Amino acid sequence: xxxxxxxxxxxxxxxxxxxxxxxxxxxxxxxxxxxxxxxxxxxxxxxxxxxxxxxxxxxxxxxxxxxxxxxxxxxxxxxxxxxxxxxxxxxxxxxxxxxxxxxxxxxxxxxxxxx
Amino acid sequence: xxxxxxxxxxxxxxxxxxxxxxxxxxxxxxxxxxxxxxxxxxxxxxxxxxxxxxxxxxxxxxxxxxxxxxxxxxxxxxxxxxxxxxxxxxxxxxxxxxxxxxxxxxxxxx
Numbered sequence: 133x134x135x136x137x138x139x140x141x142x143x144x145x146x147x148x149x150x151x152x153x154x155x156x157x158x159x160x161x162x163x164x165x166x167x168x169x170x171x172x173x174x175x176x177x178x179x180x181x182x183x184x185x186x187x188x189x190x191x192x193x194x195x196x197x198x199x200x201x202x203x204x205x206x207x208x209x210x211x212x213x214x215x216x217x218x219x220x221x222x223x224x225x226x227x228x229x230x231x232x233x234x235x236x237x238x239x240x241x242x243x244x245x246x247x
Numbered sequence: 248x249x250x251x252x253x254x255x256x257x258x259x260x261x262x263x264x265x266x267x268x269x270x271x272x273x274x275x276x277x278x279x280x281x282x283x284x285x286x287x288x289x290x291x292x293x294x295x296x297x298x299x300x301x302x303x304x305x306x307x308x309x310x311x312x313x314x315x316x317x318x319x320x321x322x323x324x325x326x327x328x329x330x331x332x333x334x335x336x337x338x339x340x341x342x343x344x345x346x347x348x349x350x351x352x353x354x355x356x357x
Contacts, residue, residue, distance in 0.1 A: 136290075163343055174349040175291070175334065180342075188342055223290055227343065234279055234338070236345060238290030 134158075136239035138224050144245045150212040153242045155224030156205055165225040165236060166199055166209050175223070181207065214246045249274045253335050253348035260325055260355050268320040268351045270335030280318050281345060282311050283334040291334055294320075325355045 137156040145151055157164045165180040179189040184201045192199070196215070201207040211218055221243050225236040252271045260266055272280065279298050283291035295304045297313040304311050308329065310321040320333055332352045336345035 165344060167345075175336075175345075175347040177344040177346070180344055182343075188344060191344075225290075229343070234296055234343070235293045236281075237293070238283075240290050 136224055136226055136237055138222075138239040138242050140242060141240065142243045142245075144247065145214055146247050147215055148213045149246075150210065151214045151218075151244060151246075153209040153222050153224075153244070155207045155209070155239060157207070157224070157226035158228070158237055159205070161226035161228040161237075162204075162230060163227045164201060164207050165227075166207070167223045167225065167238075169221045169223060169241070170219075178209070178222075211244075214244075216246045219244055219246050249337060249339055249346045251335055251337055251346055251348035253333075253351050255351060256349070257352045258354070260322075260353070262326055262355055262357050263324045265321070265323045265325070267322070268333055268335075268353070270318040270320070270348055271316060272318070272335070272337045272348075273316075274337045274339050274346070276340035278338040278340045278343075280313055281336045281338065282309075282318070282320055283336065285332045285334055285350070294333075322353070325353075327355045327357055329353065330355045 139154045166178040169175045177191040179199045181201045199209045221241045223241045225238045250273045254269045279296045282294040285291045295311040300315045332350040334350045336347040
C-alpha cells in the first residue's frame with residue numbers, strides 16, 4: 133500500500149492568497165484526520181471525518197479554514213485568505229476501525245509558508 | 248480538558264546508555280495512549296498503543312509502560328539510529344482524535 137498521500141509537499145504563498153492542501157487516505161480506511169504542527173503548539177487536531185462526514189471540527193481555528201471529504205479517497209483543507217500565522221506543517225492521517233486497529237497512519241505532511 | 252506533558256524536552260545519550268522518557272496525562276476517560284516516533288521532515292510513525300494501567304509493550308530496544316497518570320518509554324542500550332522526536336498522545340473515550348504532547352527530542356551519540 134502507498135500509505136497516506138499528501139500534496140503538495142511544500143507550499144509557499146503570499147498573505148491573502150487561497151491555499152488548498154490535499155490528502156488521499158489509505159484505501160479502506162474509514163476515518164480521516166487533519167492535524168497541524170508548529171514549534172510553539174506541537175501537533176494539534178484540526179478536524180476529523182468518519183465515512184466522509186465531519187465528526188469533530190472544534191480544532192479548526194476560524195472561518196478562514198474549511199475542510200471537505202467528497203468521497204472516501206480524497207479530502208481537502210482550504211485556507212482562504214491565508215495569513216503568516218498559518219505557516220506550519222499540516223498532516224493528514226487515517227485509520228480503519230473495522231479492522232480492529234486504532235493506529236493512525238500519518239502522511240508525510242505539507243509544509244506551508246505564508247509570506 | 249485533556250492534557251499531555253512530556254519530559255524532558257530534549258535528551259542526549261551516549262550509545263548504550265539506557266534511559267526513560269516520561270508522558271504525564273490527564274484525560275476524561277482513556278481509550279488509549281499512543282507513542283509515535285517522528286524523524287525530521289517526516290510524519291509521525293506509530294510505535295505502541297497502551298489501553299489500561301499495568302499494560303506493557305516492547306519493540307526492539309523500546310518498552311512502553313502505562314499507569315493511571317503517566318506512561319514511560321524505556322530505551323535500552325540505544326543506538327544512533329534511535330535519534331528522533333518521540334511523541335506521546337492520548338485518545339479519549341469521547342472520540343478518536345489524538346491529543347499530543349510536545350515531544351522529547353532524543354539524540355544518541357556514538
